[in-house]
Amino acid sequence: MKHELASKCRWAGTVVTALWLAIWMGSARWTCDAGLGRSYAVSLRSGRLWVLWDEPARLPTAEAWWEWQVNPQKVQWAFAGRRTQWHLGRYGYVVIPFWSLLLLGGVPTGWLWYRDRPRSPGLCSRCGYDLRGARHAVCPECGAVVARVGV
Secondary structure, three states: OOHHHHHHHHHHHHHHHHHHHHHHHHOOEEEEEEOOOOEEEEEEEEEEEEEEEEEEEOOOOOOEEEEEEEOOOOOOOEEEEEEOOOOOOOOEEEEEEEEHHHHHHHHHHHHHHHHHOOOOEOOOOOOOOOOOOOOOOOOOOOOOOOOOOOO
16 A cells, blocks of 8 residues: 555656646746736746735636747746835735756655665665575564575
8 A cells, every 4th residue: 555655656746747847848938827817927937937916915806817928038047036015005926946846846756766666686675785695584784574585
């Protein structure tokens, strides 16, 4: 059961990371903006995800919108954010570079793939300790039960 869950998480993480990578690469060529009225918007451009809002934070009565453009831009790598007071109200935005989202999904996925790699014959299946020539039924390094003694 535990191995099955790890396998599903490993494959789901791989798919999500590949999808984020494709979006990141595409954002250097295309721009996609979506929003809810004039109060909330999300923009994907130049390798960064922009989240914008206009306060007070309440659901607008306007309809949702989206826009897609071909807009080749240089990929940007930095985080950004701002909260500003205008004379008519407040607005703010947060900019998240896609490489951080790739790290967020890619590092745990890579660790799952690394952890579940097959071990060479003669090594402990839990810790990788070399058991060739060992005469006991327990790994001296981690205490795991050895399947074949004296391999």
